[in-house]
């Protein structure tokens with residue numbers, strides 16, 4: 494059947510809100526030379542064909558931060574979308590308070606733990622902005 498839709502690429506992106514006992518969330522700064530360089534984002538990346546969203550996020554967190562996390566520890570928080578002429582992006586945000594290892598910036602320019610007020614002031618990619626309000630109730634100390 495003919496594809497009558499626009500000539501866009503569709504990507505599924507999965508990202509993690511890792512939350513520490515003080516109710517802060519980990520964000521990473523996109524490295525120079527990348528698209529959206531300098532903006533702060535949640536660790537994660539594109540799901541590969543055939544991967545479940547949770548499998549993709551477990552892989553990305555290992556690659557980007559060197560931490561181990563169980564797929565079962567990932568709770569859905571919210572999704573967002575961003576569309577332009579070239580790309581239709583769907584971003585799924587999961588939260589977790591449990592992982593093994595200490596996050597290190599293997600892929601990012603910097604890592605930062607942020608309380609909700611600091612998170613709201615950070616420059617983030619457009620797709621991340623609608624995720625902040627749904628994430629806010631998760632960011633209270635336990």
Ligand SMILES: Nc1nc2c([nH]c(=O)n2[C@@H]2O[C@H](COP(=O)(O)OP(=O)(O)OP(=O)(O)O)[C@@H](O)[C@H]2O)c(=O)[nH]1
Nearest residue numbers: 506508527528529534535536537538539584618620621
């Ligand atoms: N990991 C992550 N990616 C995000 C977020 N928000 C957002 O728009 N994205 C976009 O989702 C895509 C994730 O791709 P990726 O992590 O596998 O690849 P990448 O950084 O090398 O991106 P690039 O291919 O645009 O250079 C990027 O286009 C990135 O800009 C976010 O909070 N976390």
